[in-house]
Amino acid sequence: MREIQQVRQTVVYVDDEELARKYFARAAGSDYEVLLAGGADEALSILRSEGARVAILVTDFRxxxxxxxxxxxxxxxxxxxxxxxxxxxxxxxxALLGAVNSGEVFRILEKPLGVGTVREVLASATTAPLLRPR
Structure with missing residues (x-):
């Protein structure tokens, strides 16, 4: 009997605070492959090379x-x-309303992020219907 290994979803987390990135990676890392970016440009660089396999993007606002x-x-x-x-x-x-309207955001989370909240929202995001640009 062969065991079927489940493929982990890939998440990109974007935050200019190094501690926030480390905390997020620890909170989600056991269930997801987490790619970390220190800013928007770095995140876009990751997406250019890995975008096809990225399921979720989580980004800080400011x-x-x-x-x-x-x-x-x-x-x-x-x-x-x-x-x-x-x-x-x-x-x-x-500003948040504008971000939701222009970027079609699935959820807004408030810092500080709790481990349970991170896991719950990521689990919801993996089963969410795709949001399409207007």
Missing amino acids: MPGRHGDDLLQQVSEEYPHIVRILVTAYADNN
């Missing part, structure tokens, strides 16, 4: 340079198969 909402919009257009999740420590409702 980062130096390009913000998460800009990244989400570009990913929505170029990689519509990727489920997009926004993380924020700031409750700027107008």
Whole structure:
């Protein structure tokens, strides 16, 4: 009898804070392959080489340079198969609403992220119907 090995989904996590990236990788790493990026440009570089196998993008909202909402919009257009999740420590409702409307965000998570919340949202994202750009 052969054992069937389940393939782990690939998640890209984008945050300019190194500790946040390490924490996320620990929270999700046992169930998912986690690729880490320190900013939007680095995330896009990862997606250019690995985009076909990436299932989920989780990005911080406020980062130096390009913000998460800009990244989400570009990913929505170029990689519509990727489920997009926004993380924020700031409750700027107008900016968040704009990000949701332009990037078709699956969920918004507030920092600090709990391990249980990360696992629950990622599990939901892997079974979510695909969001399509308008």
